[in-house]
Amino acid sequence: MLVLGIESSCDETGVALYSTEHGLVGNQLHTQMAMHAEYGGVVPELASRDHIRRLVPLTQACLREAGKNYADIDAVAYTQGPGLGGALLAGSAFANALAFSLGKPVIPVHHLEGHLLSPLLAEDKPAFPFVALLVSGGHTQFMAVRGIGDYKLLGESVDDAAGEAFDKTAKLLGLPYPGGAKLSELARLGRADAFSFPRPMLHSHDLQMSFSGLKTAVLTAVQTVRAEHGGQLPDPVRNDICRAFQDAVVDVLLAKSRQALLHTGYRTLVVAGGVGANWKLRAELAALQVRPSPKGPPEAVRTYFPPLPLCTDNGAMIAFAGAMHLQAALPAVGFNVRPRWPLAEIVR
Ligand code: KG4
Numbered sequence: 001m002l003v004l005g006i007e008s009s010c011d012e013t014g015v016a017l018y019s020t021e022h023g024l025v026g027n028q029l030h031t032q033m034a035m036h037a038e039y040g041g042v043v044p045e046l047a048s049r050d051h052i053r054r055l056v057p058l059t060q061a062c063l064r065e066a067g068k069n070y071a072d073i074d075a076v077a078y079t080q081g082p083g084l085g086g087a088l089l090a091g092s093a094f095a096n097a098l099a100f101s102l103g104k105p106v107i108p109v110h111h112l113e114g115h116l117l118s119p120l121l122a123e124d125k126p127a128f129p130f131v132a133l134l135v136s137g138g139h140t141q142f143m144a145v146r147g148i149g150d151y152k153l154l155g156e157s158v159d160d161a162a163g164e165a166f167d168k169t170a171k172l173l174g175l176p177y178p179g180g181a182k183l184s185e186l187a188r189l190g191r192a193d194a195f196s197f198p199r200p201m202l203h204s205h206d207l208q209m210s211f212s213g214l215k216t217a218v219l220t221a222v223q224t225v226r227a228e229h230g231g232q233l234p235d236p237v238r239n240d241i242c243r244a245f246q247d248a249v250v251d252v253l254l255a256k257s258r259q260a261l262l263h264t265g266y267r268t269l270v271v272a273g274g275v276g277a278n279w280k281l282r283a284e285l286a287a288l289q290v291r292p293s294p295k296g297p298p299e300a301v302r303t304y305f306p307p308l309p310l311c312t313d314n315g316a317m318i319a320f321a322g323a324m325h326l327q328a329a330l331p332a333v334g335f336n337v338r339p340r341w342p343l344a345e346i347v348r
């Protein structure tokens with residue numbers, strides 16, 4: 001079975017072909033980053049128009065890459081939501097029209113389901129059940145995943161998503177959009193403990209998180225530094241701030257991951273979403289252990305990440321999720337898009 005996957009929820013157009021026999025056979029991506037950079041953020045109308053421009057050529061390139069024709073496609077999966085309404089509609093219209101013209105089924109996919117299943121595209125795959133940590137620009141959530149389509153929300157950020165906090169903090173440090181990845185590279189150059197930022201809700205005894213206060217703490221630090229340096233933010237000090245900010249976010253995600261594993265009893269953690277590309281988070285989570293009782297020995301946790309290029313938005317994860325739905329014969333629904341769509345509301 002060959003499934004075409006279409007991703008257009010935000011500022012990346014992704015088109016991929018997943019074969020249930022041969023795995024990922026085509027994967028094409030166009031990022032709109034440069035187009036939005038001059039505005040300092042995603043402009044929804046420009047995003048929609050660009051998706052419309054890119055979808056056909058990317059699909060043709062994807063078919064060429066896989067050595068396939070339109071007639072070889074068995075189903076078309078697309079991101080139904082959450083995301084930008086106009087951007088989602090571009091992908092939805094394209095996917096539905098193509099599937100209709102081919103006489104093949106169309107499979108709407110939840111964007112976050114795509115992310116959380118994306119580690120299954122790696123050579124070394126996790127087995128169910130597992131805890132999924134979804135850390136993207138729009139969401140920071142812990143889910144208990146018992147199988148395809150069986151997801152339970154354990155906790156989430158009550159305000160900014162971790163990726164959003166990275167991007168907003170990068171912006172106030174004067175880094176070009178989208179600054180999350182750049183901030184994390186500068187953090188490599190910063191000194192430990194030069195600054196100390198709060199770890200919000202670290203001891204809240206639940207799996208809720210909060211990242212918006214952290215951004216305010218960085219703003220206060222930047223204002224103090226500027227006042228002391230004649231309005232300037234010297235590069236070495238900025239690097240120290242990047243390091244302290246990243247350490248704070250990673251500490252919270254680590255502590256909450258341990259809590260989620262203890263709460264579920266699972267010993268497998270799957271990390272997905274753009275912030276899953278963060279080097280510090282990957283290094284810390286790869287060595288994660290949990291201690292079920294204070295006097296008992298620590299227990300090892302197996303942590304899985306998607307292949308690095310599949311951490312951020314892409315069509316492969318949508319094609320893969322679509323293929324899993326098709327195999328499980330999960331019901332498919334129509335043409336509409338769902339810009340706001342909590343993952344916990346998936347009903348099967
Ligand atoms: O999953 P994704 O591509 O899009 C959403 O669905 O939101 O995630 C994008 C987010 C952005 O906020 C970006 O700054 C963040 O992932 N990100 C990173 C890194 N690479 C991307 N954050 C921290 N460190 C990184 N290396």
Ligand code: ZN
Nearest residue numbers: 115136312313
């Ligand atoms: Zn995403």
